[in-house]
Amino acid sequence: MTSPTSIAALPAAPPSSTAAPHRLARSNTDKKVAGVAAGLAEHTGVDAVLWRVAFVALTLAGGGTGILVYGLLWLLMPAPETRS
Numbered sequence: 001m002t003s004p005t006s007i008a009a010l011p012a013a014p015p016s017s018t019a020a021p022h023r024l025a026r027s028n029t030d031k032k033v034a035g036v037a038a039g040l041a042e043h044t045g046v047d048a049v050l051w052r053v054a055f056v057a058l059t060l061a062g063g064g065t066g067i068l069v070y071g072l073l074w075l076l077m078p079a080p081e082t083r084s
Helices: 036-044 048-061 066-078
Strands: none
Touching: 036 048, 036 066, 048 066
């Protein structure tokens, strides 16, 4: 018969060295049109230029789908928080 493992006997998790992910919102600092690509970049850690290239490529290859996706994200992503 085995004894149940108590919670106190388990090793503690190491402290997280990475900061909490940025809240998904449009950007106010690096925006070109509406801040969608920059907001995605801040949230994912992928450069905003790559997001912009992806939207352009999707627009050209997908018959305008990139514009539709960008527009939907513009409407669905919350506005950036203003700090006063």
